Amino acid sequence: xxxxxxxxxxxxxxxxxxxxxxxxxxxxxxxxxxxxxxxxxxxxxxxxxxxxxxxxxxxxxxxxxxxxxxxxxxxxxxxxxxxxxxxxxxxxxxxxxxxxxxxxxxxxxxxxxxxxxxxxxxxxxxxxxxxxxxxxxxxxxxxxxxxxxxxxxxxxxxxxxxxxxxxxxxxxxxxxxxxxxxxxxxxxxxxxxxxxxxxxxxxxxxxxxxxxxxxxxxxxxxxxxxxxxxxxxxxxxxxxxxxxxxxxxxxxxxxxxxxxxxxxxxxxxxxxxxxxxxxxxxxxxxxxxxxxxxxxxxxxxxxxxxxxxxxxxxxxx
Amino acid sequence: xxxxxxxxxxxxxxxxxxxxxxxxxxxxxxxxxxxxxxxxxxxxxxxxxxxxxxxxxxxxxxxxxxxxxxxxxxxxxxxxxxxxxxxxxxxxxxxxxxxxxxxxxxxxxxxxxxxxxxxxxxxxxxxxxxxxxxxxxxxxxxxxxxxxxxxxxxxxxxxxxxxxxxxxxxxxxxxxxxxxxxxxxxxxxxxxxxxxxxxxxxxxxxxxxxxxxxxxxxxxxxxxxxxxxxxxxxxxxxxxxxxxxxxxxxxxxxxxxxxxxxxxxxxxxxxxxxxxxxxxxxxxxxxxxxxxxxxxxxxxxxxxxxxxxxxxxxxxx
Numbered sequence: 001x002x003x004x005x006x007x008x009x010x011x012x013x014x015x016x017x018x019x020x021x022x023x024x025x026x027x028x029x030x031x032x033x034x035x036x037x038x039x040x041x042x043x044x045x046x047x048x049x050x051x052x053x054x055x056x057x058x059x060x061x062x063x064x065x066x067x068x069x070x071x072x073x074x075x076x077x078x079x080x081x082x083x084x085x086x087x088x089x090x091x092x093x094x095x096x097x098x099x100x101x102x103x104x105x106x107x108x109x110x111x112x113x114x115x116x117x118x119x120x121x122x123x124x125x126x127x128x129x130x131x132x133x134x135x136x137x138x139x140x141x142x143x144x145x146x147x148x149x150x151x152x153x154x155x156x157x158x159x160x161x162x163x164x165x166x167x168x169x170x171x172x173x174x175x176x177x178x179x180x181x182x183x184x185x186x187x188x189x190x191x192x193x194x195x196x197x198x199x200x201x202x203x204x205x206x207x208x209x210x211x212x213x214x215x216x217x218x219x220x221x222x223x224x225x226x227x228x229x230x231x232x233x234x235x236x237x238x239x240x241x242x243x244x245x246x247x248x249x250x251x252x253x254x255x256x257x258x259x260x261x262x263x264x265x266x267x268x269x270x271x272x273x274x275x276x277x278x279x280x281x282x283x284x285x286x287x288x289x290x291x292x293x294x295x296x297x298x299x300x301x302x303x304x305x306x307x308x309x310x311x312x313x314x315x316x317x
Numbered sequence: 318x319x320x321x322x323x324x325x326x327x328x329x330x331x332x333x334x335x336x337x338x339x340x341x342x343x344x345x346x347x348x349x350x351x352x353x354x355x356x357x358x359x360x361x362x363x364x365x366x367x368x369x370x371x372x373x374x375x376x377x378x379x380x381x382x383x384x385x386x387x388x389x390x391x392x393x394x395x396x397x398x399x400x401x402x403x404x405x406x407x408x409x410x411x412x413x414x415x416x417x418x419x420x421x422x423x424x425x426x427x428x429x430x431x432x433x434x435x436x437x438x439x440x441x442x443x444x445x446x447x448x449x450x451x452x453x454x455x456x457x458x459x460x461x462x463x464x465x466x467x468x469x470x471x472x473x474x475x476x477x478x479x480x481x482x483x484x485x486x487x488x489x490x491x492x493x494x495x496x497x498x499x500x501x502x503x504x505x506x507x508x509x510x511x512x513x514x515x516x517x518x519x520x521x522x523x524x525x526x527x528x529x530x531x532x533x534x535x536x537x538x539x540x541x542x543x544x545x546x547x548x549x550x551x552x553x554x555x556x557x558x559x560x561x562x563x564x565x566x567x568x569x570x571x572x573x574x575x576x577x578x579x580x581x582x583x584x585x586x587x588x589x590x591x592x593x594x595x596x597x598x599x600x601x602x603x604x605x606x607x608x609x610x611x612x613x614x615x616x617x618x619x620x621x622x623x624x625x626x627x628x629x630x631x632x633x634x
Contacts, residue, residue, distance in 0.1 A: 151468035158464035
């Protein structure tokens with residue numbers, strides 16, 4: 001008789017906040033696939049397949065210790081945040097989320113939790129210093145969002161050391177993929193071109209590390225289940241010009257001549273390159289991205305075509 | 318007819334948190350002397366001369382916006398924190414105070430407030446880099462307390478810039494003076510020697526910037542009423558060996574041979590010097606300490622003698 005190999009997450013009970021969100025949703029799928037029992041705290045009644053949903057508002061509820069103790073999870077993966085496209089860099093709600101996150105971490109440890117993983121950002125780094133390495137690259141955020149994430153990550157690390165619990169901090173770079181909110185680069189480019197409308201972009205020479213959101217969710221899930229301490233860059237390790245993405249989306253949407261490259265000026269001070277060193281994720285989490293940029297964008301365009309109910313050439317034929 | 322000169326704080330309405338505390342109490346006295354209308358938020362009914370007391374618990378109450386709007390202050394001086402002697406370096410309550418402070422700052426700005434001053438610490442700096450200058454000395458705290466203060470100060474600065482309000486951050490060094498809690502160096506030395514008991518200390522060679530708490534309160538009051546942005550060291554500018562303080566306390570308490578210098582080992586990693594550059598406070602706040610260490614300790618010993626009801630030589634005569 002053959003015994004099925006034990007999954008990495010079997011016997012692990014994990015609380016995921018923001019489980020219905022863009023990244024959190026993917027992390028949940030990966031944790032479930034790894035055999036975890038997944039719980040979430042949600043403001044509203046919601047139905048997430050395979051997830052135990054508990055009603056709680058992280059921003060306004062009082063002490064969550066007893067609710068978390070009743071769940072009895074050993075691990076917390078905290079994905080919830082205010083990330084309204086465009087606005088999140090400067091949103092004063094960043095301050096509320098730092099406060100809410102700290103209260104959540106305290107309550108989770110008081111409830112008996114032993115491992116906390118939070119979601120950070122490449123915006124924590126000094127953007128003049130690309131490529132970024134977790135240990136060595138200076139932390140010098142230039143936005144309220146970056147400051148909030150850097151402050152929370154630093155406090156989590158210090159708090160965990162003091163309380164003798166384990167804590168990791170996944171620094172996301174640039175994401176794209178299914179369920180991306182409108183107002184973000186790739187989602188807007190795909191939807192505009194699918195609709196046959198003109199797209200005004202910057203020249204697109206700035207190089208960024210773009211990662212498929214499913215890969216990001218898997219990396220966060222692996223980080224949550226690991227014992228890796230401190231910051232870990234979560235990125236593809238491949239840095240491409242933004243124009244490279246748009247050109248690929250033109251091909252995938254079978255459009256041409258709709259993009260006005262250079263019609264929009266780059267944002268002032270936009271750095272030419274934001275690249276990630278991903279050695280730590282590879283060596284310590286065993287994480288390798290599944291999607292390259294071409295396949296990842298194809299997957300994303302397919303998702304939008306289904307969502308928007310666009311008839312494909314085959315269906316039209 | 319001579320017109321009295323207008324006081325710096327006339328027409329200013331200031332909310333002070335921690336107004337009954339060791340430093341906050343002194344800041345309140347100075348703000349009142351400068352002509353301010355002073356309000357405070359206090360957990361318990363309390364009576365502070367000249368201060369409007371409002372009931373609120375910063376750690377557990379919900380949104381304080383409406384309460385603060387009813388007060389209608391333009392300036393917030395936030396002194397409240399958890400500072401149990403010995404324990405505060407590692408106290409997980411530091412996390413609660415960061416969260417509570419952020420919620421307070423948000424509510425104060427929502428209520429119409431225009432100036433926030435918070436209380437930081439020399440523990441925010443990389444302690445290998447003495448003397449410390451606000452702009453230039455690296456921030457690399459080694460304790461949870463230092464991390465909490467550094468994170469809060471950084472977030473306050475970033476948040477204020479985003480919201481176009483004004484914010485200052487007063488970094489306190491080492492304080493002594495009336496009402497110092499037992500468990501702190503100077504208070505314990507004075508009380509032990511007044512009681513005629515033996516005092517076990519380190520060799521006392523480590524040099525620290527010690528400041529009389531009344532001076533600290535005055536500097537914070539001046540910072541609150543100023544428009545100075547960002548961190549300001551609040552210190553005497555004079556760095557002395559700890560032994561120098563104890564020897565002065567021996568003289569003031571008319572004791573000798575009661576101190577066992579070197580009976581206690583210095584704390585591991587205790588830096589030889591923690592000195593402050595105070596040019597910014599002097600030039601931008603016009604702040605000059607009133608007490609030198611000899612007069613300041615004399616004032617402190619007098620206060621303890623009164624408090625403990627010790628009969629002086631004159632009374633005994």
